Amino acid sequence: MKISLNWLKEYIELDESPEKIGERLTDTGLEVESIETIEAVRGGMQGLVIGEVLQCEPHENADRLKVTMVDIGADEPVQIVCGAPNVDAGQKVVVATVGTMLYPKDGEAFEIRKAKIRGVASAGMICAEDEIGLGESHDGIMVLSTDLDNGTPAANYFNLQDDHIIEIGLTPNRADAASHIGVARDLKAVLHKEVLWPDVSAFPDNISGTPVSVEVLNTEACPRYSGLTLENITVGPSPEWLQNRLRSIGLAPINNIVDITNFVLHETGQPMHAFDADKISGQKVIVQTLPEGTTFTTLDEKERKLAAGDLMICDGGNSGMCIAGVFGGTGSGVKESTRRVFLESAYFSPDYIRKTAQYHKLKTDASFRYERGTDPEITVYALKRAALLMQEIAGATIASEIIDIYPQKIEPKIIEVSYAHIDRLIGIPVPTPTVETILKRLDIQMTDLTDDGFRAVVPPYRVDVTREADIIEEVLRIYGFNQVPLPESLSSDFLAEFDEKSPDKLQRTISDLLVSNGFFEIITNSLTKPAYSADYGVSNPEESVEILNKLSEDLGVMRQSLLFSMLEVAQYNISHKQTELRLFEFGKEYSKHDDKYTERQRLGLIFSGKFLEENWQKTDRDVHFHDLSGVVHLILSRILNASLQQEVVSDPRFSYTLSLRVGKREIARLGMVDSKLSRKFGIRQNVYFADIDWDQVIRISNNSIIFKEVAKFPEVRRDLSLVISKNITFEDIRMLALKNESKILKDVRMFDVYEGDKIESGKKAYALTFTLQDRNRTLDDKVIDKTMNRLMSAFETELNALIRK
Structure with missing residues (x-):
């Protein structure tokens, strides 16, 4: 359903922006799917100003041209060559300045440039109404009657207002909001402003005339039927304001009578129908059902066979004129020759209309509302509103009292x-x-x-x-809804007590995640060898928690790292020819500081061997560091809503090490286990290990759900090749890129890296992909090139990078 914001403002005072109004409507349940800006005149009259013709002289080389000097509010008047026959000194005119794009009623748009016309310089254009899209006339320039200063934007003089069309995804239950006043009623509730209904007090009383009579034979299908007769009507085009109102919501104007019924429908939500009164046999309207199989030709000139339950609006001869609440017929519609109109405003049973519309596969603006349920109390008001508009626009005379058949009032x-x-x-x-x-x-x-x-x-x-x-x-x-706080966890029973976030539940979640990715969970002994910390230098022997009643020297201390016990498991499996290892363990590490004991929950992962099992379809490859990194990022993204910073650090356990941080807190450390350490355990293949601080992860985790609307505008990808120093990491490049372009840069990825004799010693080449996207509009080449140039400049300046082009 489309709502015109300018139209809506006729019923409720709105100072808020269209976006804010959209938010408030969505909050109330009227979900706004889009807001589109509609210019009153194409181009918005940008570059058009009011000017004053100071001088007007004949052109020395052309009889039909004149050379004018025009004050447009600049430091000096401008010279403009004009071919209009009515241009003269002293006139206030509309001037298109140099650089202005004009969008004429007919023809292609064009830009105003400085030019020489028959040898005389011209810097602008004095405009006719068709040249700026305001009308059809090209007889001469527009001469204005105004005291506005020269240089004032022409849009101010014409008081042109852009409109905003609000597209609402109306749910079936909200038939009451299927109109501009219906939407205004919801805004009234949330903004505490009043709805201003159009005044119908001018509707005359005690009218004498010969009305079309009405008989309702099926009051179950038609609980209320209201109507009146109008005479002396002149059918013709609607005034511009009415046509613009209908066009703004996607309706094509037809004639003033039909347009008024459509206008009142979208204003109040009450469907109406206008009959040519002179074509109503017997000057009587009968609301009834006709025998099943009766043929009836609708306005689309299709002959239809009626079902038994189809409610019909018939004339005095029991001939159908309209399928009630759904579609009119060809015989009684309003035409240019129509002089008398019978205007219908009724309340029909939603059940009847729904069945009829479905049976005939007819979906109209009227049936859309009737089958959901309209307001039985508004039929008379809508009649008065439409009759007064017809009186004003079509010269109609209200020729009868309102007929209102309402035998059984529908109570609140x-x-x-x-x-x-x-x-x-x-x-x-x-x-x-x-x-x-x-x-x-x-x-x-x-x-x-x-x-x-x-x-x-x-x-x-x-x-x-x-x-x-x-x-x-x-x-x-x-x-x-936003004032109701969300609980820590989601539940269908919102009256229940909610648990605090449970470490056990999170651990099960991550365990399931790892198992689904091919990992096996292991559980190792918390007691380990003192030699691991003493001989390998990866922990401090003085911080070891020593067991007082040792069972053996091999189980003499509490472990300070999961690494050693997990390497023991890896060595055992490899010695039994199980070389493809994906292992994880949730376990505690222990340490002592100044006689204070510390216990920390950790998550350890080991990745080693071939990435895939041997098969005839894919070539084998060994696991590498990025395979483990991907798993760690997958784990953390599942339970953390925080951006991760990466830093290369030194750790004696690893040949190379990457630290992952949230702010200043390290939450994970991963790398390839140092080959010397692996060999001491009898392992001859590369082993990758990740150590995740599970206590820290639990502490900063949350259960909030973060979502974004699916972007309506496409992504753009641009590739770039950089030659940089070997000590510069991809993370350095990524962070620098995000620092220089945080608005539309959505992602940076590396798809190739090269180190070899084809580039300078001490250098490496990165091939990167940059993903750009603006959630509010489609990116054009100008914005994309500007962004990429800014990024390349930053790489060259701050990283001393060579851009390979």
């Missing part, structure tokens, strides 16, 4: 509501005065108030509010 729904249930279902206490204010602004009256609850009186137009839970939902959507 009465719903018992408990304050305790409001707080229970929302999950937090909502102050009673707040509840009362919200419901009042939603036109829901409260009666029989007590300390425990009240009775809610729901107007008939709110067809979706039928029970206590619906009343509570109304309170919540206006109070604000």
Whole structure:
């Protein structure tokens, strides 16, 4: 459903930006899918200013041209050659300055440039209305009557306003919001502003005339039927303002009578239909069903066979004129020759309309609303509104009193509501005065108030509010879903007590993740050899927690690192010809500082051997460091919503080491185990080990769910090849790139690295891919090139990189 913001502002005062209004509507349940800016005049009259013709002389080389001097508010008047017959000194005119793009009514857009016309310099253009897209006339330039200063933007004079079209993904239950006033009612509730309904008090009383009579034979399908007769109508094109209103929401103007019914439909939500009164046989309208199989030709000139339950609007001869609430017929529609109109405004049963629309596969603006449920109380108001517009626009005379057949009034729904249930279902206490204010602004009256609850009186137009839970939902959507705090963990039973984040649950989550990626969990002894810390120099023997009643010297101390016990497991498996190893262990490490004992939970991973098992489809390769790095990043991304910093560090356990940090806290260290250390364990293949500080990970983890809308605009990839010093890491390049372009640079990846005799000694070459994306618009070449040039300049300046082009 499309809503014009300028149109909407006729019913409610709005100072907020279109984006803010979109947010508020989405918060209330009217999900805004897009907001599109529509220019009143193509180009927005950019570069067009008001000027004053100071001099006007004949062109020395052309009889039909004149040379003018025009004051456009600049330091000096500009000379403009003009061919319009009506240009003269003293006139206020519209001037297109040099560099302005003009978008004429007919023809291609063009840019105003400095030029010589028949040998005389011209710096601008004095415009006719068709040349700037305001009208059709090209008889001469526009001569303005204004006291505005020279140089004032022309848009200020014409008071042109851009519009914003708000696309709402209307859910089936919210038929009450299927109009501009319907949307205004929700904004009234959240912004505490009043809805200004168009005034119909000018509708005349005590009208004498010969109306078309009405008989409703099926009051179940048509509980209320209202109508009136208008005469002396002149059918023709609608005024520009009305056509613009319809065009703004995607409707094509037809004629003033049909356009008014469409306008009132999208204004109030009440469908209407206009019949040519002179073509109504017997001057009588009968609302009834016709025998099954009766043929009827609709406005699209298709002959249809009616079902037994199709409600029809018939004439006095029982001939169908319209499928009620769905589609009109060819015989009684308004044409240029129409002089009398019978105007219908009715409330039809949603069940009947839904079945008929589905049976005939007809989906119209009217059926869309009727089958969901319209407001039975608005039929007469809509008639008055449309009749007054026809009187104003089409010269109509209101020729009859309003006929209103409403045998059984549709009463408001009465719903018992408990304050305790409001707080229970929302999950937090909502102050009673707040509840009362919200419901009042939603036109829901409260009666029989007590300390425990009240009775809610729901107007008939709110067809979706039928029970206590619906009343509570109304309170919540206006109070604000965002004001209800999210719990630590998600649960379908929001009344339950929520556990604190559980380390055991997180450990199980990561265990399942690792197992699904081919890892095996191991459990090793917390007791280990004192020699591991003494001989290998990777921990401090003085910090070892020594066992007082040792069972043996090999189990004499508590381990300070998972590495040694995991290497023992690796050696055992390799000696039994199990060389492809993916192992993990959750275990504790122990240390002593000044007689204070420390116990830390760690997660260790070992990756070694071939990356894949041998098979005929793929070539074998050994595991390398980046395979382990990918697994570690996968683990951390699963439970941390934080950016990781990488740093190359020195660690005697590894041949090379990478430290992962969140802020200043190290949460993981990984690398290839030093070959000398591996050999001491009898291992002759490369072993990669990761040591994750699980306590630290648990401490900074959270259960918040972070999401972003799927981007509507495409990504752009640009590749770059750099020759840099060997001591510069990819992380250095990535961080520098993000530092220089944080807005549209989404990702930096390395897809190739080269070190060899084809480049200078001490250098290496990186091949990088940069992913660029703007979430608000499509990137053009100018922005992309500017971004890449800025990145290349930073690499050359700060990293002394050579860009290979």
